[in-house]
Amino acid sequence: MKDEIKQRIQAVLRFLSGEKPESICASMGRSRSWLYKWISRYDEKNSSWCENRPTVLSHATNRTPLEIEEITKMIRLNLYNQDLFCGAQAILWELEDLGIKPLPSLRTINRILSRNELTHRRTGKYEPKGTPYPKLPAFLPNQTHQMDMVGPCYLTGPIRFYGLNTIDAATARCGLHSSPSKSGEDILDGTWAIWTRLGIPDNLQVDNALSFFGSPKYPRATSQFIRLCLHHGVELWFVPMSEPWRNGLIEQFNDHYQQKFLNKVIMTTAEELRVGTLAFEQRHNSKYRYSKLGGKTPLKALAATQAQLRFPNHEEVPRQRLEKPEVGRYHLVRLIRSDLKLNIFGEQFSVPPELKLEYVVATIDVKEQRLKLFLDKTQVDEFAYRMR
Incomplete structure (x- = not known):
C-alpha cells in the first residue's frame, strides 16, 4: 500500500x-x-x-x-x-x-x-475585414463540400501517408481516405471513394495545392482532378492563395482528425490505417453532435432533410488518363491587389482599376474557352482562354 x-x-x-x-x-x-x-x-x-x-452510499x-x-x-x-x-x-x-x-x-x-465556470471560449476568431467575400451555399446536403490534403503523416513503423479529408458544409458529414502519396492517381481514387459514401457534391471547394490544379508550368492544362469534377457536373472552387481560413470547415475538422484519430489510435500497417480511417469516419458521422445542427449528429441531420443524394456509377471508376471535358466550368476566387493583376495558377491577367482590393470570381468556361471575371455576380471582364 x-x-x-x-x-x-x-x-x-x-x-x-x-x-x-x-x-x-x-x-x-x-x-x-x-x-x-x-x-x-x-x-x-x-x-x-x-x-x-471509505465507500459512502449517496442518497441522491x-x-x-x-x-x-x-x-x-x-x-x-x-x-x-x-x-x-x-x-x-x-x-x-x-x-x-x-x-x-x-x-x-x-x-x-x-x-x-x-x-464550475469552465465555459470560457478562446479569443482570436477571424473577423471579416470589410471586403465582401463570395460564399458558397450550404443549406442542403452535398450543396457544398470542402476538401483538403493532410500530410505527410507517419504511422509507427514508420509508414508515410497522406489523408484526403472532405466535409459536407450543410450536415458536417466527413469523408476520409488515406493514400501512400498525393499523386494525381491517388487523388482520383480518394475522391471517388469518398463520393461513393458521401455522394457527389454540387460544389467542391479546395485550396491551390498542386495535387488539385496540376502544374504552374502549364496553367491551362486541366489536371486529372479538375477533369474528374467536370465529368461529373461538380463545380470546383479554388480559394484565394495564402488564405486557408476560407476553407475553414475542413481546416477545423483537420484539427479534430489529428487530435481524436492520429494522436490516439496506434496503427502500424497500411491495412490498420485503412480500417481505422473508415472507423473514425463512421464514429464521427454517427456520434459527434454539433450545436449548429441543433445537437444532431451528421447522419441524423442528413436524415432530417430527406434529401436525395447523387452517387457515382460503380462501373465508371476513373482511370488515368481522363479525357478532356467539353463542357463545364470551374472557378478561382482571387483578391485583386494594388498591382491590378489576376493570378490564374501563375498566369497573370491585367484587370480594371475599380477591382483593386476586391475579391473577384474568375470562372473558366470549358465549352466557350473563355475566362470570365465576376464581382458580386456581375460580369466585369472577359478573356480568351484556350485550354490545353
Missing part, C-alpha cells in the same frame, strides 16, 4: 510540474482515468488526500458521481491548456476512450462546465 501511495503522489507531482498525462501514464503503466482520479483528489492542505476513502441517485465530475473538469482543463477542442463533445469522447462508467450525457457535461 505504501508503494501505491508513493506512486499516486509522484504521478500528481509530475502532472503539476507540467508533464503530459500520456507520458505519465505510459511510464507508470496506469490509465488516464486513474491519473485524473488522484489529480482531482489532490489537496496540498490535507496530507491524507492520497489515501483510500440522480446526481453525477463526484469523481466523474472532477475527471470531467480535469479533462476540460487539460484539453484547453493544449489548445485542443475542449467542448462537451470532445470531453465525452475522452471519457468514452478512458472507459469511464457511467458515461455522462452531453447535457450533464455542459452543466458541470457551467457550474
